[in-house]
Amino acid sequence: MKRRALLAGSAGVAAAGVVPAPAAAGSPRPSWVHTWTAMPQLTEPHNMPPAPFTGTDAVLVDTTLRQTVHTSIGGKVLRVRFSNAFGTTDLPITAASVAHPVGDKPGTSEISGPRTLTFGGLPSVVVPAGAQIVSDPVAMPVAARSNLTVSAYLATGQAGLGLTGHPGSRTTSWLTQGEQVDKPELSGATPIDHWYLISGIEVSAPSAAGVVIIGDSLTDGRGSTTNGNDRWPDQLAARWRDPRLAILNQAAGGNRVLHDGLGPNVLARLDRDVLGVSGAAWVLIFEGVNDIGTAEATEAGQRQVVAALTGAYRQIVQRAHAQKLRVYGATITPFGGNTGYDDPGGLRERARVAVNGVIRGGVFDAYVDFAAAVADPAAPSRLDPAFDVGDHLHLNPAGYAALAAAVPRRLF
Numbered sequence: 001m002k003r004r005a006l007l008a009g010s011a012g013v014a015a016a017g018v019v020p021a022p023a024a025a026g027s028p029r030p031s032w033v034h035t036w037t038a039m040p041q042l043t044e045p046h047n048m049p050p051a052p053f054t055g056t057d058a059v060l061v062d063t064t065l066r067q068t069v070h071t072s073i074g075g076k077v078l079r080v081r082f083s084n085a086f087g088t089t090d091l092p093i094t095a096a097s098v099a100h101p102v103g104d105k106p107g108t109s110e111i112s113g114p115r116t117l118t119f120g121g122l123p124s125v126v127v128p129a130g131a132q133i134v135s136d137p138v139a140m141p142v143a144a145r146s147n148l149t150v151s152a153y154l155a156t157g158q159a160g161l162g163l164t165g166h167p168g169s170r171t172t173s174w175l176t177q178g179e180q181v182d183k184p185e186l187s188g189a190t191p192i193d194h195w196y197l198i199s200g201i202e203v204s205a206p207s208a209a210g211v212v213i214i215g216d217s218l219t220d221g222r223g224s225t226t227n228g229n230d231r232w233p234d235q236l237a238a239r240w241r242d243p244r245l246a247i248l249n250q251a252a253g254g255n256r257v258l259h260d261g262l263g264p265n266v267l268a269r270l271d272r273d274v275l276g277v278s279g280a281a282w283v284l285i286f287e288g289v290n291d292i293g294t295a296e297a298t299e300a301g302q303r304q305v306v307a308a309l310t311g312a313y314r315q316i317v318q319r320a321h322a323q324k325l326r327v328y329g330a331t332i333t334p335f336g337g338n339t340g341y342d343d344p345g346g347l348r349e350r351a352r353v354a355v356n357g358v359i360r361g362g363v364f365d366a367y368v369d370f371a372a373a374v375a376d377p378a379a380p381s382r383l384d385p386a387f388d389v390g391d392h393l394h395l396n397p398a399g400y401a402a403l404a405a406a407v408p409r410r411l412f
Contacts, residue, residue: 031206032079033279035071035142037248039255040132040199040272041263042086043165047194053175054161060196061157064180067150067173067195068106070229072210072237072247074144075203080117080135082152083199084127085272088162091127091197093119094155097181098138101149107172107227109186111149115140116182129162132199142203145237150198151181165196167262168220168253171227193226202278209281210246211412212274214266216290218333218403219251223389223396232400239404245412248277256290257312258305267312275323282412283320285313286330286370289393292351293341302351310358317364328411329364331356331371336381337392349381366411373406374399 048054053063080098084091099111117135119125127133142148173196174189213219213233221231237247250273254262263269266287274283288309295305313329320327332352335341341348352371359367374395376382383392387399395403 031204031279032202033073033205033208033246034200034210034248034277035073035075035203035246036069036201037212037250037277038069038166038169038195038199039250039252039263039269040083040085040164041166041252043163043167043194043196047165047167048161048163049175049192049196050190052177053190058157058159059161059163060154062155062177063157064151064153064176064178064186065173065196066109066111066186066189067198068101068108068147068171069150069198069201070106070171070234071142071144071146071148071201073203073205073208073243073245074142074146075205076141077137077139077204078142079137079202080150080198081132081200081202082127082197083132083164084129084197085132085199086162086164087127087129087158087160089129089159091158092124092154092156093127094124094153095179095181096135096150096152098140099149099151101147104147106147106229109174109189111151111184114151114182134202137204144241144243148201152197153179153181155179163196165194166252167194168217168222169193169195170221170224170231171195200277205244205279208244208246208279210248210277210279211282211284212248212250212277212280213284213286214274215249215251215286216255217251217253217394218289219249219286220253221400222253223394224400225397228397230397230400232403235401235404236407240409246279248280250274250277254290255287256294257287258291258308261290261294267315270316270319274320274325280325282326282328283316284328284330284368285316285364288355289332289335289341289352292332292348292355293335295348295351297343297345297347299347302347306351306354306358309355310363313358313363326365328366328368329359330368331359333371333395334375334381334383335393336379341393368407368411370403370406373402
């Protein structure tokens with residue numbers, strides 16, 4: 001069962017390409033479904049925009065930021081979400097637009113046919129600290145599994161250094177000085193492989209619904225190709241090519257179920273990153289390896305993390321079921337030989353096997369056996385060498401293809 005979000009009306013005169021506000025009484029309202037998401041995170045110092053775009057007391061001053069995202073499903077009307085979830089001050093967006101990248105290229109700064117984004121009919125908006133904002137609807141065709149470019153200009157920038165972003169974009173973004181949101185190509189632009197401020201693209205798709213994938217670096221795509229869109233959720237969308245099923249990646253490298261790491265823990269971010277996602281009907285949880293790998297490598301430490309993960313999975317299921325979402329779990333993939341997580345006594349491997357027994361044992365509505373899909377048949381505690389990116393924890397694109405192939409279509 002998919003949830004529906006109400007269409008927000010635009011005040012004043014709408015810009016060209018923007019859908020006029022409120023439908024007449026009795027007219028059907030759009031059914032909004034996310035086609036793309038990125039989990040908001042606090043941008044770490046080493047992932048901040050380079051100088052001159054980050055100063056000592058403000059960020060993105062007099063800056064145009066151009067970013068590309070890859071959709072899962074298509075539609076004829078869209079909205080863009082900007083997030084200030086981790087900002088400690090207001091986020092003033094002076095101007096913004098959405099466009100198609102030239103040649104549908106990921107990571108390019110060249111665009112065609114930009115459409116102005118408005119917010120309540122106005123061309124600018126201030127996003128309060130900790131909040132997000134949704135643009136007015138824009139009448140613009142969006143193809144499934146295609147690229148979209150969002151440009152935003154901040155005249156005064158954002159005070160402080162609490163910038164909301166997503167470091168693991170695996171996609172090139174561009175920064176330049178001055179207002180250039182509608183320019184066909186940015187002049188003097190600086191490339192950077194991170195996303196900032198954007199957190200979602202929605203389309204009006206009455207017959208569609210989404211599966212939200214909660215994960216860590218294995219879903220965020222470490223080991224995948226920059227600008228290649230070959231993370232396993234991307235490959236799943238390309239494999240199924242279902243116009244009614246949005247594949248939504250809400251993962252972050254280093255994320256954990258039980259404790260904050262890179263981004264809030266899963267139990268803390270569930271409301272925002274799952275229950276608050278327009279059109280979600282299913283949840284797939286592929287997390288736990290970072291909890292096991294960072295817990296103390298002692299009998300007591302690993303017993304505790306197995307018990308805590310079991311309880312957390314049950315909590316996730318309870319909370320998702322209350323919103324009529326079905327919840328699936330994915331088994332934790334091997335990490336034997338990894339210098340950070342593997343331990344000489346094999347205690348963490350035993351914990352992984354125990355947690356996978358819980359996942360297979362019925363705590364979720366169903367499970368996906370990712371561990372079996374990428375394990376070395378001769379040594380199941382290790383990744384198949386054909387899929388190992390080299391650190392014995394993360395996968396290469398072939399390994400991510402194996403995960404995509406392991407997801408049963410019947411679950412959706």
